Amino acid sequence: MADEGGYDHRLMSGEPLSTTEAVTSPSLPSPAPVAGEGGDGGVAGPAPAGGSPGAARARRANERLGRRLVLPGQVMLIGLVTFPALVALYISFTRWSPSTGYDWYEAFRVWSWLSNYDGVFGASFLSAFIRTVLMTGVAVGLEFALGLGIALLFMSRFPMHRVGSVLMLIPMMITPAVAGFIFFLLLQSNGPVNGILSAVVPGNVELRWLSDPTLAPIAVVLADVWQWTPFMFLILLAGLLAVPDDQVKAAQILGASWAQIFRRIVLPIIKPIILIALILRAMEAFKLFDSAWLMTKGGPGEASSTISVKLYRDAFLSDQWSYVAALAIVVMIVVSLAAARAVRSLERVQEAQT
Amino acid sequence: MSALAKRRAGVILRLGAVAATLVVFLFPVYWLVTMAFKPQQEWAPTEGQIFWLPHDWTFGNFRRIFGGSATGDSGLSFLISTPIDALTPILNSLVASVGGTALALVIGTSTAYGISRFGAGGKVLPFQILQLRMFPPIAIIIPVLFLWTYLKLFDTLPGLVIIYAAITFPFVVWLMRSFFDEVPREIREAAIVDGCSELGAFRKAVLPLVRGGLATTALFVFILNWSDFLIALVLTSQRVHTAPVFLSQIQSAATGQEYGSQAALGLILIIPPVLLSILIQRHLVRGLTFGAVKR
Amino acid sequence: MLQLIRKLAEGAPSEPAETSSTGATMTRRGALAALGTGGLTLALAACGDDANDKTPTGAATTPAPASGSKGGPKGWDGAERYQYTADSAPGRAVEAAKKLKAEGKAPDTLVVGMYAGSVGNYTQPFPKGAKSVVDVWEEETGIKIKFVSIDPAQAYAKATQQAATKDGSLNIALLGMADVGDLAEAGLLLDLSEYVDRHQPDWNDPKWGYAGGEQITHLFNYYNGKPYAVASDGDFNMWIGRRDLFEDAKEQRDFKAKYGYDLKYPQTWSQQRDMAEFFHRPDQGLLGSTDLRAPAWGWINFVTRYSSTGNPVQMYWDDEMRPLIAGEEGVKALKHLVETTKFGSKDALSWTWEQQYANWGKRGAAMSNSFNNLTKFMKKGSPLDPKDSGAVTQAFNAPGWDVGGTIVRHSSIYFNQASAVNAFSPSKYHEAAYVFLQWVASGPIYTWLTANPGGYQDPCKIACLEDPLVSESYTPRTIEALKGIIPGTAPSIAGLAGANEYIQALDVNLQKALSGQSSPEKALEEVAKAWDKTTDKLGRDKQVAAWKAQRPAWPTKADTTTV
Incomplete structure (x- = not known):
């Protein structure tokens, strides 16, 4: 623990990380080595298949052990994905809510076929969906741009580098609900953000961050950008530090401009990392709830209502549980498709690397 | 010059x-x-x-x-007006986060080793596990609420521990898998040649090598659990409110929201993750990317 | 670290936790009771039902004057007003509680859900040096009370959650008046008919009953003709104005010169608009009118404007529950609400009563709507009232519209916390939970607790309006105004299954109109559409029946009360 999990002494002392240590080719959330006949699944893969009966027995024993090891995880998955999905699917075909007076499993008594799905493709959900995608896109885009900029800033040494990088990480570690509360305070129309703006811009700035339909989603995005730019920064910095110095130096000697070096040498090397960072961040941003809930509760109207906020509001504030179940099914399908795609594109990048 | x-x-x-x-x-x-x-x-x-x-x-x-x-x-x-006491919610958060972390580590490490060493679950399992992490929790939490009610886990600390473990174990799987993948096969094989069983080899040869990774993973998962708001909001009622939920409810009769008191609790809430993150700084990138980026 | 902070919190002998030693004990106990969450309270009580015309009123339900053997608070001047005999509603409740306890049908501790801001009504000793409400109950019955705080914004979500999970951890559930239908349907609320018959609360007693009479009792406590809840609040949408502005000679001259009529507290919405405009001087830190528009809070200010667009009153639906809201009356009301937004805070769409109260305390507005407790909390020296705003606050009835020559004015009753017996709690304690509610919402006890500035439960019993302690606490001016306001009050959306779904649809679309995302006409059409959908989903016949059943709660004549 002291050695492995402790401080990174090099980063802490401001020394650039050695390039060999940093990543060159991320191992992706890619599927595990495939078990099977003769498969040599890399360093930790299954033992090579042998021809003797003893080896076959050992292999079978190992397979059994493997199955047993992953069993608890599979139970969790069934409990947390399969079961909820089936229940949601069932309820989505009814007009059940607690106020029907039935238990959820009795929902068949208020069967209503596809009536909830009418609403799913109605304007309200569609706009929440598009809004969430837009907010996610803008937030992640900004986080990437800012994170890259700051990472470039931290590329070379300067005094207090160590302290600076630790401080830079603080926003990311703050409980999202607390982050939402902080931005709720900051963005009051007579609050400090407008106070600062008033000092820099002529006139008295009184932007209604939390109650203007245009500004409210921006405010929620701002809080997200503040909290997660450090994430991009950290990951991109790791990627940038992995770029071999000699290549960059050689290009400099050959007279390449900074932009050329970045595009031709740096970018191809850090592309997989960028992709991973973007995908992971987009995944999380899409789920956004805590900070939006504390800042605007999705308002005004539904102007900053993300999918998660909408689902919560419709279920718990207006008792439309079966409709929410239908929405949840659609969200699960969309997310699964997106997840499959994301994993594929990551695999492709990885293959291209090797 | x-x-x-x-x-x-x-x-x-x-x-x-x-x-x-x-x-x-x-x-x-x-x-x-x-x-x-x-x-x-x-x-x-x-x-x-x-x-x-x-x-x-x-x-x-x-x-x-x-x-x-x-x-x-x-x-x-x-x-x-009414006195409030944030100590119990803070303790609830602490117990649920620590318990959830421990359980997630057990289940996740086991699954990760099964995948990494034996390729159990094939191509599908790791993907399914990742998928769980991608679903908005609100989409799965309502059926879980029914399940928890049935199992009498609603509004109990064990219920919170299990759901936290379930939500964060994918993270453990991916992270630990990346650590296990780095352990040279020879080490394990040498242990088996020395007479260890598979599990014995895991305990005696593999585990010591990933101890650091395990500690990092634990701290990471703790931070994730500690930060939860939505799950506790839905799956607890009053007995085991966690601190973030409590924070959103501090209110006085005469003035409504109490910014100062909320900020005080918020400050207490952010101290553990900030300190822990400094502890695991070395593995921060790897953790944040589900083990995809090793450093 | 935590221990350190804990010590700090307990610490500093120089700053005792409370003002008196009794206070300190109470506080500590309250804190323990609230363990886990915050505490809150609710109140209320139940009282008898004479809707069944069993024993209406009469000497039997009216506490006799104080004498030696009375129950209730003791040992301070005026305590006798809140004492009761064994044959009154609170007396019967206490006797029943003792009997239940002796038979093992009462728990050691009743667990009661309560708004954080109401717990003080029960746990703060009041007046100074006296016992608290729950102390008296615990002494008389031996049954302890533990309050569990609930955030008002989360209350309905919590109740739904309890219904969905059949969570019986609270003996007494907390709800708002709009929630009764849904929660009764969901099985969370116990049908109280049997206990009401047996213990005879004073709900309709002419002295101790609910202000507003039987119809209001019905709206508060009944659904589908059966009692399910015990209301313990009086959220009449009161208006307030600043006397130092409205009664200032120069302001009056200037106003008359500009608008051609006298400056008085507004009688009509168009006057209210002019006056809001007149006083709106943001550069001097004065806002015209800060009636709320935030999600979950502001819809009532549409409802109040809407109810008075018809003579005698404008309803939400016709007899077949076809929405009337998108008609010209609704549009007129919403246009007014939208137009006058500019005379409030720039943050009007996110201001809840919290910001509104704080601003009022700084003398930051000329007019506002408010809960009745504003003047209870605006007291000189309070951190809430740095400028002694309480002293210059005048309460008045909501303005109205000129409908065919009559000025129709209706306040609205909304939100209004209530308690109910949680049907999922252990059934052998149901009756004990009910008798606590009957006791605490009985005229004498409720009057005593509502005067207590430790919480925000407001007067809703007739006796509250005649009580010197309440009057002192709320200020005589506010109590006088309330007496005029309450009789003409129109219901908000309540007494129906799906009430919250209706309210949400209204709320969200009002927000869209207020923030310019939608026109008033379009927004109200969306509301009407959503309402119809909900009605059809829940069963139109059933909904129509419930809607018709609440007719008696609606005013039958135009309220023309002037301040």
Whole structure:
């Protein structure tokens, strides 16, 4: 623990990380080595298949052990994905809510076929969906741009580098609900953000961050950008530090401009990392709830209502549980498709690397 | 000479940019910290005057959230109304986070080893596990609410522990898998040749090598659990409210939201993850990317 | 670290936790009771039902004057007003509680859900040096009370959650008046008919009953003709104005010169608009009118404007529950709400009563709507009232519209916390939970607790309006105004299954209109559409029946009360 999990002494002392240590080719959330006949699944893969009966027995024993090891995880998955999905699917075909007076499993008594799905493709959900995608896109885009900029800033040494990088990480570690509360305070129309703006811009700035339909989603995005730019920064910095110095130096000697070096040498090397960072961040941003809930509760109207906020509001504030179940099914399908795609594109990048 | 001056100017410029960035990113934290020490009159601006610094520093907000009176004996403390006690929610958060982390580690490590060593679950399992992490929790939480009710886990600490473990174990799987993948096969095989069983080899040869990774994973998962708001909001009622849920509910009869008391609790809430993140800084990138980026 | 902070909190002998030693004990106990969450309270009580015309009123339900053997608070001047005999509603409740306890049908501790801001009504000793409400109950019955705080914004979500999970951890559930239908349907609320018959609360007693009479009792406590809840609040949408502005000679001259009529507290919405405009001087820190518009809070200010667009009153639906809201009356009301937004805070769409109260305390507005407790909390020396705003606050009835020559004015009753017996809690304690509610919402006890500035439960019993302690606490001016306001009050959306779904649809679309995302006409059409959908989903016949059943709660004549 002291050695492995402790401080990174090099980063802490401001020394650039050695390039060999940093990543060159991320191992992706890619599927595990495939078990099977003769498969040599890399360093930790299954033992090579042998021809003797003893080896076959050992292999079978190992397979059994493997199955047993992953069993608890599979139970969790069934409990947390399969079961909820089936229940949601069932309820989505009814007009059940607690106020029907039935238990959820009795929902068949208020069967209503596809009536909830009418609403799913109605304007309200569609706009929440598009809004969430837009907010996610803008937030992640900004986080990437800012994170890259700051990472470039931290590329070379300067005094207090160590302290600076630790401080830079603080926003990311703050409980999202607390982050939402902080931005709720900051963005009051007579609050400090407008106070600062008033000092820099002529006139008295009184932007209604939390109650203007245009500004409210921006405010929620701002809080997200503040909290997660450090994430991009950290990951991109790791990627940038992995770029071999000699290549960059050689290009400099050959007279390449900074932009050329970045595009031709740096970018191809850090592309997989960028992709991973973007995908992971987009995944999380899409789920956004805590900070939006504390800042605007999705308002005004539904102007900053993300999918998660909408689902919560419709279920718990207006008792439309079966409709929410239908929405949840659609969200699960969309997310699964997106997840499959994301994993594929990551695999492709990885293959291209090797 | 001029080259030196130029370089110096460059360094100064860079330092300036770093400083400006830090100021921008730390200002919200500054606001939280100072708010926690401001008396009620300074929570919101008065006549357009914003309190950039507390004028009258006070510990009243901290006293308030631990059952004391914020105003002391002013004779009007009754107006601030009902005493609140954040200690229990904080303890609930702590127990649920630690318990959830421990359980997630057991299940996740086992699954990760099964995948990494034996390729169990094939191609599908790791993907399914990742998928769980991608679903918005709200989409699965309502059926879980029914399940928890049926199992009598609703609004109990064990219920919270299990759901936290379930939500965070994918993370453990991916992270630990990346650590296991790094353990040279020879080490395990040598242990087996020495007479260890598979599990024995795991315990004696593999586990010691990934201890650091395990510790990192644990701290990471703890931070994730500690930060939860939505799950506790839905799956607990009053017996085991966690601190973030409690934070959103602090309210007084006469004034409604109490920014100072909320900030005081918020400050307490952010201390553990910030400190822990410094501890695991070395593995931060790997953790944040589900083990995809190793460093 | 935590221990350190804990010590700090307990610490500092120089700053005792409370003002008196009794206070300190109470506080500590309250804190323990609230363990886990925050505490809150609710109140209320139940009282008898004479809707069944069993024993209406009469000497039997009216506490006799104080004498030696009375129950209730003791030992301070005026305590006798809140004492009761064994044959009164609170007396019967206490006797029943003792009997239940002796038979093992009462728990050691009843667990009661309560708004954080109401717990003080029960746990703060009041008046100074006296016992608290729950102390008296615990002494008389031996049954302890533990309050569990609930955030008002989360209350309905919590109740739904309890219904969905059949969570019986609270003996007494907390709800708002709009929630009764849904929660009764969901099985969370116990049908109280049997206990009401047996213990005879004073709900309709002419002295101790609910202000507003039987119809209001019905709206508060009944659904589908059966009692399910015990209301313990009086959220009449009151208006307030600043006397130092409205009664200032120079302001009056200037106003008359500009608008051609006298400056008085507004009688009509168009006057209210003019006056809001007149006083709106943001550069001097004065806002014209800060009636709320935030999500979950502001819809009532549409409802109040809407109810008075018809003579005698404008309803939400016709007899077949076809929405009337998108008609010209609704549009007129919403246009007014939208137009006058500019005379409030720039943050009007996110201001809840919290910001509104704080601003009022700084003398930051000329008019506002408010809960009745504003003047209870605006007391000189309070951190909430740095400028002694309470002294210059005048309460008045909501303005109205000129409908065919009559000025129709209706306040609205909304939100209004209530308690109910949680049907999922252990059934052998149901009756004990009910008798606590009957006791605490009985005229004498409720009057005593509502005067207590420790919480925000407001007067809703007739006796509250005649009580010197309440009057002192709320200020005589506010109590006088309330007496005029309450009789003409129109219901908000309540007494129906799906009430919250209706309210949400209204709320969200009002927000869209207020923030310019939608026109008033379009927004109200969306509301009407959503309402119809909900009605059809829940069963139109059933909904129509419930809607017709609440007719008696609606005013039958135009309220023309002037301040």
